[in-house]
Amino acid sequence: MVRTVVAGLDGSRESRAAAEWAAREAHLRGLPLTVVTVQEPVPHPLARAPLLGGETQAQWSARVQAEAVEGLRLRHPGVDVGLMRLSGRPADRLVGAAAAAELLVVGSRGLSGAGGFLLGSVGQAVIARTDVPVVVVRAGEQAADEHESDPAGIPSAATAYRPVVVGVDTEQPADDVIAFAFEEAERRRTAVRAVHSWYLPAYYLYGLSFDASLHNEIVREKAAELAEVLRPWRQKYPSVQVSEESRAGSAADRLVGAACDASLVVVGRRVRRSPVGLHIGPVTHAVLHHAPVPVAVVAHE
Structure with a gap:
């Protein structure tokens, strides 16, 4: 076919x-x-x-x-x-x-x-x-919207593509989603901007404890988790530059914010076999409704 x-x-x-x-x-x-x-x-x-x-x-x-x-x-x-x-x-x-x-x-x-x-x-x-x-x-x-601005500050199809943004779940990374983002970036000869969001432990939310050294350790651990997930993809696509962004907060908010400087945002949709309802997922749903650039939704198990 x-x-x-x-x-x-x-x-x-x-x-x-x-x-x-x-x-x-x-x-x-x-x-x-x-x-x-x-x-x-x-x-x-x-x-x-x-x-x-x-x-x-x-x-x-x-x-x-x-x-x-x-x-x-x-x-x-x-x-x-x-x-x-x-x-x-x-x-x-x-x-x-x-x-x-x-x-x-x-x-x-x-x-x-x-x-x-x-x-x-x-x-x-x-x-x-x-x-x-x-x-x-x-x-x-328009085609120019996918590209960086020229010296006059105007987006132009003659300049390089803006990065491809991808949302990454380090606990259950979706290979199909990450692969799609790297392939799109390689076609465009641009970079991948990997966005990972997480929440602090519950006791931070209630103000019961705050330890700067512990907080910094959590930040380093989350960044290391993202780097480990992306390591094989860096090796598979050596021509694609990768920037990693691991921060606490809402995944949807982080992705929508990153989309402002992107050519494409890539998110996942977990395949659900239930015959009832439309299952897109809250983060993907929010990105689809608020990202100002094209959004690719990639189904994965």
């Missing part, structure tokens, strides 16, 4: 940004891009109702989709872009279409100001139900 990158397109600004990001990623990977559109069934009379000079809903949707794909082909001439039109429930069809893909890319719409972003029901269902890595892209995301 042909390896490919899959992007969901529904005509929204978010999905168009996702398709553009997917095309850039397909170029980096040397893979074709498959743009998937899903038409939900509508009542027969509505589907046949004229919209623009006698054009039906179905005809209008097909034209918009074709124009979007043609635009991708023109802007990314080195990428083989195909269009797959499906009908049914969007989450079901996207999960099915991406089953054999290397990556699935979808859009996420923004809320106001510092309120973050909204991952809709389709996006949540896709992330929770597929074992394929899923990247969520914000509306307005």
